[in-house]
Amino acid sequence: MARIALDAMGGDHAPQQAVLGALDAAERGVDVVLVGDETALRAELEAAGASLAIVHAPEVIDMAEDPAVAIRAKKGASVSVAAELVSSGGAVGMVSAGSTGAALAAAAFGIGRIPGVSRPAIATIFPLGTPTVVLDVGANIEVNAGQLAQFAVMGSVVAQVYLGVDDPQVGLLNIGEEESKGRDLEKEAFKLIEALPLRFAGNVEGRDLGRGIADVVVADGFSGNVLLKTAEGTSLAVGRFIMEALADAEDPVVQEAAKVVLPLLLQLRERFDPEAYGGAHLVGTRGTVVIAHGSSSRVAIANALVLASEGAEHDLVGRIEAGIRG
Amino acid sequence: MARIALDAMGGDHAPQQAVLGALDAAERGVDVVLVGDETALRAELEAAGASLAIVHAPEVIDMAEDPAVAIRAKKGASVSVAAELVSSGGAVGMVSAGSTGAALAAAAFGIGRIPGVSRPAIATIFPLGTPTVVLDVGANIEVNAGQLAQFAVMGSVVAQVYLGVDDPQVGLLNIGEEESKGRDLEKEAFKLIEALPLRFAGNVEGRDLGRGIADVVVADGFSGNVLLKTAEGTSLAVGRFIMEALADAEDPVVQEAAKVVLPLLLQLRERFDPEAYGGAHLVGTRGTVVIAHGSSSRVAIANALVLASEGAEHDLVGRIEAGIRG
Numbered sequence: 001m002a003r004i005a006l007d008a009m010g011g012d013h014a015p016q017q018a019v020l021g022a023l024d025a026a027e028r029g030v031d032v033v034l035v036g037d038e039t040a041l042r043a044e045l046e047a048a049g050a051s052l053a054i055v056h057a058p059e060v061i062d063m064a065e066d067p068a069v070a071i072r073a074k075k076g077a078s079v080s081v082a083a084e085l086v087s088s089g090g091a092v093g094m095v096s097a098g099s100t101g102a103a104l105a106a107a108a109f110g111i112g113r114i115p116g117v118s119r120p121a122i123a124t125i126f127p128l129g130t131p132t133v134v135l136d137v138g139a140n141i142e143v144n145a146g147q148l149a150q151f152a153v154m155g156s157v158v159a160q161v162y163l164g165v166d167d168p169q170v171g172l173l174n175i176g177e178e179e180s181k182g183r184d185l186e187k188e189a190f191k192l193i194e195a196l197p198l199r200f201a202g203n204v205e206g207r208d209l210g211r212g213i214a215d216v217v218v219a220d221g222f223s224g225n226v227l228l229k230t231a232e233g234t235s236l237a238v239g240r241f242i243m244e245a246l247a248d249a250e251d252p253v254v255q256e257a258a259k260v261v262l263p264l265l266l267q268l269r270e271r272f273d274p275e276a277y278g279g280a281h282l283v284g285t286r287g288t289v290v291i292a293h294g295s296s297s298r299v300a301i302a303n304a305l306v307l308a309s310e311g312a313e314h315d316l317v318g319r320i321e322a323g324i325r326g
Numbered sequence: 327m328a329r330i331a332l333d334a335m336g337g338d339h340a341p342q343q344a345v346l347g348a349l350d351a352a353e354r355g356v357d358v359v360l361v362g363d364e365t366a367l368r369a370e371l372e373a374a375g376a377s378l379a380i381v382h383a384p385e386v387i388d389m390a391e392d393p394a395v396a397i398r399a400k401k402g403a404s405v406s407v408a409a410e411l412v413s414s415g416g417a418v419g420m421v422s423a424g425s426t427g428a429a430l431a432a433a434a435f436g437i438g439r440i441p442g443v444s445r446p447a448i449a450t451i452f453p454l455g456t457p458t459v460v461l462d463v464g465a466n467i468e469v470n471a472g473q474l475a476q477f478a479v480m481g482s483v484v485a486q487v488y489l490g491v492d493d494p495q496v497g498l499l500n501i502g503e504e505e506s507k508g509r510d511l512e513k514e515a516f517k518l519i520e521a522l523p524l525r526f527a528g529n530v531e532g533r534d535l536g537r538g539i540a541d542v543v544v545a546d547g548f549s550g551n552v553l554l555k556t557a558e559g560t561s562l563a564v565g566r567f568i569m570e571a572l573a574d575a576e577d578p579v580v581q582e583a584a585k586v587v588l589p590l591l592l593q594l595r596e597r598f599d600p601e602a603y604g605g606a607h608l609v610g611t612r613g614t615v616v617i618a619h620g621s622s623s624r625v626a627i628a629n630a631l632v633l634a635s636e637g638a639e640h641d642l643v644g645r646i647e648a649g650i651r652g
Contacts (some may be wrong), residue, residue, distance in 0.1 A: 128563040138501055141509050175464055175551040183467050183548060206556025210563035222509060223552050225501040226545075230532030230553045234560040237454040237536035242568070245590050257583030264571050289646060324355060 002312035004288075004305050005091035008036035009060040009078040010098020012295050018097065021301025023053055027301065030309040031084070033091060035082040036060075055268045057081035057091070060098075067101030079103055083110025086287035093288030093308035093316075095279065097296040098199060103289070104139055104282065111285045114317060116324040119147050120284030121221070122291065123158045124228060127271040128235075129210025132158045133168075136221040137228045137280065143220045145188035148172070152200075153323040154283045155216035158189045161314040162281075163215060168204060171204030171214030173223055178203070185220065193218070197326070206230070209285035232272045239265040279301030281311070283320060328638035330614075330631050331417035334362035335386040335404035336424020337622050342422065345370035347627025348378055354628065356635040359417060361408040362386075368455040381416070383407035386424075389620060393427030405429055408527035412613035418643075419614030419634035421605065423477060423622040429615070430465055430608065437611045440643060442650040445473050446610030447547070448617065449484045450554060454561075457537025459485045462547040463554045464503030469546045474498070478519045478526075480609045481542035486635070487515065487640040488607075489541060497530030497540030499549055503549075504529070511546065519544070523652070532556070540577040557598025558598045564590040607637070609646060614638045 008018040015036055022032045034041050035055035038056040045051055057078040071080060080210055083106040085091040094111075096103040104120075113120060135155045140144045140147065148181075152170045159168035172190055174182045181192055181203055193200050201214045206227055208214065219227060243265060246258035277299060279292035287312030292304040310318075330351075334344040341362055348358045360367050364382040383404040397406060405424050409432040411417040420437075422429040427482055430446075439446060447462035466473065478496045478511045478609055487496035500508040505516055508527055519526050527540045532553055534540065543551060569591060572584035599640045605618035606624060614637030618630040637643075 125445055128560070128567050141501065173552065175467065175548060175555075205559070206552055207559035207562070209556065209559040210566070211559075219552075222501060223549060224550050226499065226532055226549050226554045228532075229501075230535065230556040231560040233531070233533035233535040233537075234454070234557040235564050236533070238561055238564045240536075241594065242587065242590055248587070249586075251501070253582050254586050256579050257586040260575075260580050260583040261568065261579075264568055268567065272558050 001092045002093070002309050003033055004308045004312070005033050005035050005055070005085040005094040006080040006301070006305060007079045007082045007094065007096035007098055007103070008041055009057070011292065013297065015040050015044050016095065017296065017298045018301050020048060020298035021296070022305065023048060023168055024298060024302035025305035026052060026104045026307050028306055030305045032305055033085065035085065036078040038069060047208070055081060055085060061102040063099050065099070065102070067099055067105045068139045071105040077102070080107040080110055085142040086111045091287070093290070095290045095292055095301070095304045095308050096168040097292035097301060097304070099295055100291055102287040103291050107282055107285045107287070107289050111289070112323060114284055114286055114321045117284040118150055119143065120282055121151050121154060122280045123155060123283050124280040125162065126209050126231060129165055130212035130215070132164065132209060132214060134219065134224055134228060135283065136219060137224040138221045139282065140221040143224070145185055145192055148185070148189035148218055148220065149192035149196060150324060151218045152196060152198060152216070154320050155218055155325055156198050157316060157319045158283060159215045160319070161311060161316050165215045167199055168215035169199045169201040169213070170216040170218060171201040171208070173217050173219035173227065174205065176203065176204035176205070198260055226281040235268055235272050239268055278307045279309070283316070286317055288316050327633050328419070329357040329359055329417045330634045330638070331359050331381070331408040331411040331420040333405045333408045333420065333422035333424055334360040334367055335383070336422040337618065338620050339623065340423065340629060341366050341370050343622065343624045344627050345623035346374060346623070348631065349374060349376050350624055350628035351631035352378060354632055356599055356631045358631055359410065359411065362404040373615035381407060387428040389425050391425070391428070393425055393431045396428060397431040403428070404544035405432040405604040406436055408499045409433055412437045415435060417613070418638040419616070421627070421630045421634050422615045422620055422622055423618035423627060423630070430618050433608055433611045433613070433615050437613045437615070439610055440612055440650060442647070443610040444476055445469065446608055447477050447480060448606045449481060449609050450606040451488065452535050452557060456538035456541070457489055458535060458540060459489065459542045460545065460550055460554060461609070462545060463550040463610065464547045466547040468548070471511055471518055474511070474544055474546065474649060475522060477544045478524065478542070479553065480646050481544055482524050483645045483649055484607060484609060485541045486645070487637060487642050491541045493525055494529040494541035495525045495539070496542040496544060497534070499543050499545035499553065500529035500531065502531070517531050529555060540617060561594055561598050565594055598618055604633045607633070609642070614642050629649070
């Protein structure tokens, strides 16, 4: 059974929304174990009139703490205990809405990497047009070409599992299409990825997003993070631009148009909202790890748990391991 | 007089659109000199029933040529002769819609850098919400912290001249707001920019674009290029998303809404179209250099010439020199 450990103390609205989200996920068939302060979690479960497995964790890592320091100092932190559960086989994946840095550190120390993987990466999905897996979006701000090639393999598996694309096209983020473009990093990575047994779409640019040119975009964590946040910022700026243009009009037709377009723009904002999707995937560790947004509501927590569970069902870890082994 | 040299052979629609654009710019008060094949340019001028100064250049650099090689091999290329004109004082600025690489190389070799400037950079303007100068967007894919600090100074002058902001806020592109974020490059640049006599907004992210948090965003050329193209791609993807949602509807109200929103989306596309604005600024050379898009129409060429002329009128070069001297 694919049991998922939830860091039930992580996030702005924990433990209440975490527990409620876990109950929702359980109704959707996810086998969840809550990890956190037993007394607090029992109280939440009682208030909801429900029950779920609990593993006690006496400590919590605060968003403001230095993740690397906190993970070492607080062995009993909920996120660390959740990672330990995955490591010991008590769970196959974990979800945390707490500090991203702490979740990364807990996964690195507690769960460990898939054999052969140099660096776990954070993968997220660009949600417009043809959905695109983008990785790394921030776990590794400096990488080498071999690590980018591994991101290509891992991203390809993520696209298979979560986008349902059998043979995904993998592109390398660059500043032009030609093979000669980019830094030495991209030039070297181009050659390495080209030699892999996957569909390589060559270099891609931010302007190709959503156009179906690549199902996966591989980037160093700095560039990937810039891409992700620029996409989010531009999407919001476009929304504001359209609403302001419509809001100023006195023409009743335009006013009606605004009523139609507003829900679309809100839907757009939701698509870029990490909560709506559930979270980002930390790939390359020996578990299906989903990092949910700090402000996650019960819906976001439930979605994140479903994602982690689906990853386990589709053997995300085993397929990445096979891909890396080559 | 602020004479601007136009590489009249550069661009997909040269020399016809170049000459027509130059005539439009001349009507708007720009003192233009056409640089290119004299016979061809005379023919275009005759067809238009007009006259303009011409400086003959016997060669043209093709878009497909290696810029560095071509610049060395073709001393008589129109873009090189235009740069020479700036260098010799025959013009104060230049515009080219030809190969960007060739224009960069011609400016570097022919015009030369402002004293003290380590690397010229390409600055462009993010056109949504509060407009933002972004530099470098591709001239230097690898830079050091001192060069980023110079980009801050140059970008600040660009915002003063082209956005009319007296005391622009300058942000450093990073993957988080905290000073501790980013690579060593950003951490070091943060300290250098902080020490400069300008308004430093600290680290900014792509999601801050258009929100008025920074009038200038400083980045290495790789990240800046990713930002620019992602913004363009997202803007187009959002437009497609909204149009598809409206196009599917049978409700007459929604059909009316589509008629109102479509022009807004086209306007959006135009804003991201480098042609509409005229071009990108190559700052740091001893001239006001505007690089127009390869597909530039007469309107785009005219706009680019006006930009270069305005830069000269507002002493862009002198102000950058003063800023760099500190």
